[in-house]
Amino acid sequence: MTETSFIHRFEPARDAGSPPLLLLHGTGGDENDLLGLAKMISPGSALLSPRGRVLEHGMPRFFRRLAEGVFDEDDVRRRAHELGDFVSEARERYGIAAPVAVGFSNGANIAAALLLLQPEMLAGAILLRAMVPLADAPKANLAAKPILLLSGQADPIVPASNSARLAALLSEAGARVEHKVLPAGHQLSQADVTLARTWIGNVTAEAA
Ligand code: MLT
Numbered sequence: 001m002t003e004t005s006f007i008h009r010f011e012p013a014r015d016a017g018s019p020p021l022l023l024l025h026g027t028g029g030d031e032n033d034l035l036g037l038a039k040m041i042s043p044g045s046a047l048l049s050p051r052g053r054v055l056e057h058g059m060p061r062f063f064r065r066l067a068e069g070v071f072d073e074d075d076v077r078r079r080a081h082e083l084g085d086f087v088s089e090a091r092e093r094y095g096i097a098a099p100v101a102v103g104f105s106n107g108a109n110i111a112a113a114l115l116l117l118q119p120e121m122l123a124g125a126i127l128l129r130a131m132v133p134l135a136d137a138p139k140a141n142l143a144a145k146p147i148l149l150l151s152g153q154a155d156p157i158v159p160a161s162n163s164a165r166l167a168a169l170l171s172e173a174g175a176r177v178e179h180k181v182l183p184a185g186h187q188l189s190q191a192d193v194t195l196a197r198t199w200i201g202n203v204t205a206e207a208a
Contacts, residue, residue, distance in 0.1 A: 005086060005089065006050035006051060006052075006053060006083075006086050007031060007050065007051040008031050008048065008049055008050040008051065008086075008090070009031045009032065009035065009047070009048075009049045010046070010047065010048050010049070010090070010094055011035070011046065011047040012046050012094070013044060013045060013046035013096075014043065014044045014045075015043070015044025015045070016044075017044065017204060017208060018042050018043075018044035018045040018046075018200075018204055019042070019045060019097065019099065019100045019123060019124075019200070019203065019204060019207070020045055020046040020047070020048060020096040020097055020098075020099040020100070021038050021042060021045045021046070021047050021048070021099055021100055021101075021102050022048050022049075022050075022087060022099040022100070022101045022102070022111075022122070023035065023037075023038055023047060023048065023049035023050075023102050023103075023107075024050070024052075024062060024101060024102070024103035024104070024106075024107025024108065024110055024111050025049075025051070025052065025060070025104060025106075025107045026104045026105030026106050026107055027056065027059050027060075027061050027105060027106045028059035028060065028061075029052075029060065029104075029107070030051045030060055031049040031050060031051040032049070033049075033104075034049060034102060034104065034107075035047060035049060037102070037104075037188070037193065037196075038102060040193050040197065041102070041126075041193060041196040041197040041200055042197070042200045042201075042204075046094065046096050046099075048087070048090050048094070048096070048099060050083070050086060052106065052107070052110075053079070053082070054075070054079065061106045062079055062083065062106055062107060062109070062110035063075045063076045063078075063079040063080075063106075063109075063110055063113075064079075068157060069131065069157060069158075071109075071133065071134075073133075073134055073135065073136070076109075076110070076113050076133050076134060077113070077117060077134070079110060079113075080110060080113040080114045080117045080118065080133075081117065081118065083110060083114055083121075084114055084117070084118040084121045087099065087114075087121050087122075088121070097123065098120070098121060098122060098123040099122060099123060100122065100123050100124045100125060100126065100146075100200070100203070101114065101115075101122050101124075101125040101126070101127075102125075102126045102128075102196070103125065103126070103127055103128065103130065104128040104129060104188065105128070105129050105130075105157070105186065108127040108128050108129060108130035109130055109131055109133045110133070111125050111127055111130070112125075112127055112130050112131075112132070112133045112166060112170070113133035113134060115140065115142060115145070115147070115170065115173075115175070116133070116134060116137045116138060116140045116169075116173070117138065117140070119140050119141060119142050119145065119173075122145070123145070124145050124146040124147060124203060125145075125147050125148070126147075126148045126150070126196050126199065126200070127147065127148070127149045127150070127166075128150050128188060128192055128196075129150070129151060129152060129155055129157070129158055129186050129188075130149060130151075130158070130163065130166055131157075131158045131162045131163065131166060132162055132165050132166045132169060137169060139173070140173040141173065141174055142170060142173040142174045142175035143174045144174060144175070144176055145174070145175045145176065146175070146176050146178075146199075146203050146206075147170055147175045147176065147177045147178070148177075148178050148180075148195070148196060148199045149163065149166065149167050149170070149177060149178070149179040149180070150179075150180055150182060150191075150192050150195060150196070151163040151179070151180070151181045151182065152181070152182055152184040152185045152186055152187075152189075153181050153182065153183050153184065154183075154184065154185045155184075155185055155186045156185065156186060157186050158186070160181065163179070163181070164179075167179040178199065180195060182195075
């Protein structure tokens with residue numbers, strides 16, 4: 001791979017019918033963080049799991065922020081394109097189809113940015129505790145892409161109005177968005193796992 005490459009883990013598919021997943025961790029996480037979750041929601045999927053290349057006080061992230069919830073949007077754009085390049089290279093190297101992103105927190109935000117900037121890179125997305133990544137988002141064509149957005153009712157980082165705006169933005173771009181607000185905070189709950197598993201099962205069945 002080129003210099004755009006990310007430290008990452010790849011696990012091949014155990015069931016060719018399951019979509020490959022692109023796992024994107026939250027701030028301070030790494031490429032190992034979401035492997036367990038991914039295996040719970042789609043045990044047969046190939047897993048591509050990069051580590052964010054931006055360090056905030058030593059904690060890996062996928063783009064720079066100026067403060068909590070205030071993003072360096074030039075960096076969001078640049079890093080989303082870098083991630084898109086990585087996905088293309090990894091698809092070639094490992095022979096996988098366009099993946100469904102599974103992102104948590106900062107990882108969900110870069111997944112949302114990638115959907116808006118380079119929609120062809122992803123087959124769909126599960127966005128866990130995501131927010132609007134770009135104030136001035138380009139007009140994307142997300143033609144019928146399936147997206148599951150799971151928000152926490154008591155999330156201190158993502159206001160309800162922000163996740164509702166993200167759902168609207170993605171729907172207006174043509175995506176098939178399912179947005180659920182769970183009785184949870186920023187952390188994941190059992191309901192996230194159950195809903196994500198059901199959703200990915202439906203997406204896989206539709207594609208079959
Ligand atoms: C972000 O910076 O992407 C969001 O504030 C979520 C987080 O990483 O805490």
